[in-house]
Amino acid sequence: MNDNNTATGSEIDAVTDPEAALEALRVELDRVDRTLLEGVRDRLALCTRVAELKQQHDIAVLQPGRMQLVQRRARDYADRHGLSAEFVRELYDLLIEEACRVEDLIVAGGEKTAPGDLDDTVSAEHRS
């Protein structure tokens, strides 16, 4: 184990107890998944604040230039880190689509939402 208490590549190669090694990796995977979901939730919470600003100042929800910038940045990241460009594009298509859906709800409803208080704003899909 390293200082972060995580398994390194060579340790995985040398395992004598594959079940224990699998479990250790799954514990790490679960931690990454939690961080990932918290990131998605934080992103959507920020989008509710963007939506409130847009609603108050009559700004269009759809901002194609900004969407292109976000997608281009994600593609550059994928290139630099050896991720599939198609996967990252589809991932950001989904994230942006959901952001626009949430923004639409707020702009159409004229709702005031506390940052991070998505559960009161968006449908039950987000509650789990």
Ligand SMILES: C=C(O[C@@H]1C=C(C(=O)O)C=C[C@H]1O)C(=O)O
């Ligand atoms: C969040 C915004 O609204 C929409 C959602 C975007 C996103 O999820 O990154 C980008 C552009 C917008 O159409 C924004 O205008 O910044």
